[in-house]
Amino acid sequence: MSGKPHDAGPPPVQLWTRDGFQGALSAVTRQTYAPDYLSVQGPHAPRRTVLDRLRxxxxxxxxxxxxxxxxxxxxxxxxxxxxxxxxxxxxxxxxxxxxxxxxxxxxxxxxxxxxxxxxxxxxxxxxxxxxxxxxxxxxxxxxxxxxxxxxxxxxxxxxxxxxxxxxxxxxxxxxxxxxxxxxxxxxxxxxxxxxxxxxxxxxxxxxxxxxxxxxxxxxxxxANIQVHAYLPEGGPPSQFLSSGAGDIVMFNLSARPGARAPVHINADFDEVICYVRGPGAWGGCTEPGTLTCVPKGVIHHGPSEDVPEGYQAWLLETRATLRWTPRAIEASQLMETGNYAPHPSTMK
Ligand SMILES: [Fe+2]
The missing domain is CATH 2.60.120.10 (Jelly Rolls)
Incomplete structure (x- = not known):
């Protein structure tokens, strides 16, 4: 996390998007790094866990x-x-x-x-x-x-x-x-x-x-699902699977070339990402089977996907608002939404 006002180069862009990658969008700039938060209470918070840690x-x-x-x-x-x-x-x-x-x-x-x-x-x-x-x-x-x-x-x-x-x-x-x-x-x-x-x-x-x-x-x-990239600026991944009602969409989110996605708010979908394995790290995700979840409407950035060493990950977008069960919460941590590492407040 940067934790400080942006002080070099053009100010960072912040998107708000409807219907995942398909709908209306708004773009603005800010002087500060929008994903930073000091603390959060309540159920609609970004969390992460590692599958092997779940009982x-x-x-x-x-x-x-x-x-x-x-x-x-x-x-x-x-x-x-x-x-x-x-x-x-x-x-x-x-x-x-x-x-x-x-x-x-x-x-x-x-x-x-x-x-x-x-x-x-x-x-x-x-x-x-x-x-x-x-x-x-x-x-x-x-x-x-x-x-x-x-x-x-x-x-x-x-x-x-x-x-x-x-x-x-x-x-x-x-x-x-x-x-x-x-x-x-x-x-x-x-x-x-x-x-x-x-x-x-x-x-x-x-x-x-x-x-x-x-x-x-x-x-x-x-590994047999190709990744789709827009070069050199980057762009959204392409879905490989979806539900008839359009309320679930899945993507291969493994390493691909292109610029890092902008800071954004996904108005309609919760985003569940499973970092499957390296060799490369994906931002704060290094352990195989790391499961991250950013609920809809929570501003986030996400690590760069342009990782030369490569890694495998997939993304599930769901219109349903997910709630972690007590068992999962017990085995999980609050997550910061810049690089998807544990939130600094969990380190205290
Ligand atoms: Fe997102």
Whole structure:
């Protein structure tokens, strides 16, 4: 943080933008570094955590569901999983699509439409009402799960360029050797506080053959999503995925050339960024699996993305106003919004 009036060169620009990168904007200048704040109280504050520091229930209890780290009035939620044992039941989320991002480990997913093995950096899409279970193939894993009531789909700006779908999008495939199995619990996940559990006579994920062309469960690795840059001045990243209602948009925010974004206020979207790994640092984010959140309307700058050593990160923008759960707050720190390091007040 600079913490002092701007005293050299042209005064810094401050933007206010509607609809993320899509809408109206206003630009002004200021004499001071706008992201600086002395203190903050209340829930609508920028925070950061590191996924490995979160105590997650399914790490030690195979029966547990992933641990919720953020919720919202619109039903958008974030969860973290750290399984060491396979799920002993099957889940079907009947209220939301899910994107599972694999931060570490290798994870086998078995679903209503086939199986796939996801590795570090993979996004796995499981649409609403597709039943699944997952298991680490080693002895540990860590994933972030984004839950979206509005359906999610790949929406790159043009059909080729940002994504090479034919090469990099991998669909679930049916494992016809999976035994029919015995009685299996099927948990229907709803917005109720209590889940609904069916006892099925056989494993509901044991399938025969695929008849349709389309497969709704897929994986895509962050490293295979190209970055889009406007040179030399810089500009917004390009989305690769969004919800039908436009209330969730996701971007690859890994290193790219171009000037640093201006200080800005995002009027409509909370910004969740996962710094996945280096080698390079992204400003104040150096630990793999650093999760940052700047709520809508909170002025911020963000570190330069032009990091020659490279790093990997992704950005989730959501119109839903997220609230960290007590468990997540306990494991998190207040964040300054210049370089996304812990706020100086947390160092005292
Ligand atoms: Fe922003």
């Amino acid at each position: 997650v229930d399914d790490q030690d209890d195979p029966e547990a569901l992933p641990t919720t780290v953020a919720t919202s009035r619109l039903g958008v939620k974030l969860h973290v999983s750290g399984r060491r044992k396979p799920m002993p039941y099957v889940v079907r989320n009947v209220e939301a699509d899910e994107i599972h991002f694999i931060q570490s480990g290798t994870v086998r997913f078995e679903t209503d439409v086939g199986c796939l093995v996801a590795t570090e950096g993979d996004f796995v899409c499981i649409p609403r009402s597709v039943a699944y279970r997952f298991a680490p193939t080693g002895d540990a894993m860590r994933s972030i799960i984004v839950e979206s009531p509005s359906s999610l789909r790949l929406t790159p700006p043009v059909p080729s360029g940002l994504l090479n779908v034919a090469r990099d999008l991998k669909y679930a495939e049916i494992d016809s050797g999976m035994p029919a199995g015995g009685p299996t619990r099927l948990l229907l996940k709803t917005l109720d506080t209590e889940n609904t559990i069916f006892m099925m006579p056989h494993d509901p994920l044991a399938l025969g053959v695929r008849l349709s062309e389309s497969v709704p469960v897929w994986k895509l690795n962050l």
